[in-house]
Amino acid sequence: MHHGNHFYGHAHVLAGYCGLDPAAPPRIDGYLQHGWNVVDGLGGGTPYAPGSTIFVWSERTRRRARSMGRPLATVIGAPFLYLLRSTPDDTAAGRREGTIWYPFHGWEGQKVSGDHHRLIDEITATEDGPITFCLYWNEYEDRRIRAVYERAGRVICHGYRGYMRMRTDAGFLRGQLAELRRHRRVASNRLSTAIFYGTAAGCEPAVYGDPMYLDREDTPTAERIRREWPELHGAAPDPATAREIVLAELGDGWLASPAELRATLGWAAA
């Protein structure tokens, strides 16, 4: 259906979980939530075909979606959690080290305003192990920005999430999971999807530093997130509490069996 279902190879992960060809996921009968958000599960600006199902990550999101006039929201849990649960962790215990740091990014159409230098200073002052900076692809490709971060640590990019089903990196999440499992901490200057993924993958989370606002950003939403999840903010939040919150937001305990998921997504006949 919507091309956003293929972002980060989400549809591919679910097809693989359902025992179908992960390289050619069938059409999903609705919209997949493709990132953590505090609205109805749809990405900002996603045109919504009326009467379509939104497959959201958590029950809380479903309730919120309903309150926002989206009665067809259906909880399936985050595709990342399906991947996490079905991918054995071959990182030896104790081999995790350092911090994977996700500087807050916009997407292709947005530009972040803020001082990268000042942010990096704060990060290096806070983190005591090696730092891996994971940049969004457009920042990664910007040599100037990349060079700034390369001076402070290793710089990586998980890949391109794809657009209009073109250049989709179907292994995006798999690569991200492997990278997360190498680190002891996951951090960002904003509470965002990567923090949720990292915490679920066993990292201790941290959210600190200049939040770097986007052009024309809805700042009340950013402030609401900070107010609503204080347990996830700071340089060293309590890992156990954080993990509990994170797993609930990703739909832990709500994941469907392959057979149920196939029928739910409209793949029963595929």
Add this chain to the structure above:
Amino acid sequence: MIRMIGGEMPEYAEEHPPAGGVLLRHLLDRLPTGIRVLVAGPHDTGLIGALAERRDVTCLIRSQPDAATIPDVTVLCGTLSKLTDADRYDMVIALDGVGRLCSPEDTPLDWAESVRVLARSLRPGGTLLLTVENELGVHRLVDPGTPTAARSADAWRPLGEYGGTPGRPDRLAAALAAEGLPVAALATAWPLPVSPTLLVTPETLGRGPLDALAALAAAAVSPAYAGRSVLSDPRRLAASAVRRGVGAELAPAWLVVAQRATRPGPAVVPLPPALFTGPSGAVTEVVGTPDHGWLRRVVRGWSPALSPAPGDDTEHQPGPSMTDRQTEPLPGGRLLEERLLTAALGHDLPRLRRLLTGWMTELPMAAAGNVLVDGDRYALLDPAVPDQPDALARFAHTLLDGGYHHPWPGVTDPARLIAVLAGAAGLDTVPETAAADGPPGRREQEAQLDALRQRLADAEERCRFFEIELEKREAELGRAKTQIAAFSGNLGYRAAKAGLVLARAARNRIRKGRS
């Protein structure tokens, strides 16, 4: 023998069925023998025949054609007020109530007056066995029609709830006591006044195993309304009434045993805490134990096989020799169907999956309406109910037809919902589909209509949405085609195209110069 006592109806036969059924038969079979009995009002001839085997039975019937169908007993044909106290009886049985005793030739008698006449024909110490319809019973609350608008030929005075029938068990007992008929026993009757399949005493409804009783009430009303138009699903109303503690007040009827003047000893017609019969025809009673537990005991006609083996067409004949064969604890817990609906309505997907999995593991062939769940224990409510291989599919229809919210709101096709439920239940294969019964009531029908209207509106809006998307894509495609033509065309085409561009530019310059 028919004796015309006056006021009979020569041209009229009763339009509605008489009092009858296995449960009433069971009660009457246990009456003392050798007594004189007056059966007042329409009763099933089988019931009368069974009574008359070892008792002196007289019937009071207003309809002359109906009187002629009653074999081998004395029939007094005529209207109630013509009944004299010249004949006195040990027992008066009015299991049809007092609503069909007077004819048009009589001065209409209200409920209390009718009871007074019946009481007069009792010997001192005699027993009245009377059914009293509850005008606000579940059966009335779900009925699209109302007695006050009845169109039947005997509705010459259709008072309905405006009449003087007592409206509560305690008021009924007080009214009978005022007539010199203290109540010895009373039970609520479900699902219909004249043919109950479940009797529960108000004390049991107050302190008994409410979840199991609610399940029994739901199971009792389910077949009674099959194929009939109702305002809302009577199973839910009956079960919630019992569970929420208003079962005695909302029961369709009360069956009362009253005695003219008290006499020592137990009631002539003892009523156990609960007595029920299911599709098998077996009668089971529920009794308390000294340690506050509850037992169920089959007291009549037990059919042990849940599913007969292929070719096994042996009929299990009910008979007294099979009584007391099965005594076991009454399973605790709540009806599976209600637990499933609660989990679905609460969007508690993990719990719903656990329930579905437990059900399909423990009792996959039992209807959700015949299973009690207590923690991880799944037990049959009535073990004599036949298997239902399409139980899961039927539950899918219950969800859809009942308009219940559930965790998969986008799934509106029954076959797909069955597949989802099967997946959620951990089944590898999708079970067989079931025939849809349609919405259980008009309320559900209305909800379905609203849902369909919404889906239609959504579909129309989605069409417009996709049209706009299509226009955008077509425009993109058009531009792409032009580009492809421009870059893949032959030299002449490209030269002509370049010429056109130059010409257009020249024209524009000239226009600019003029302005």
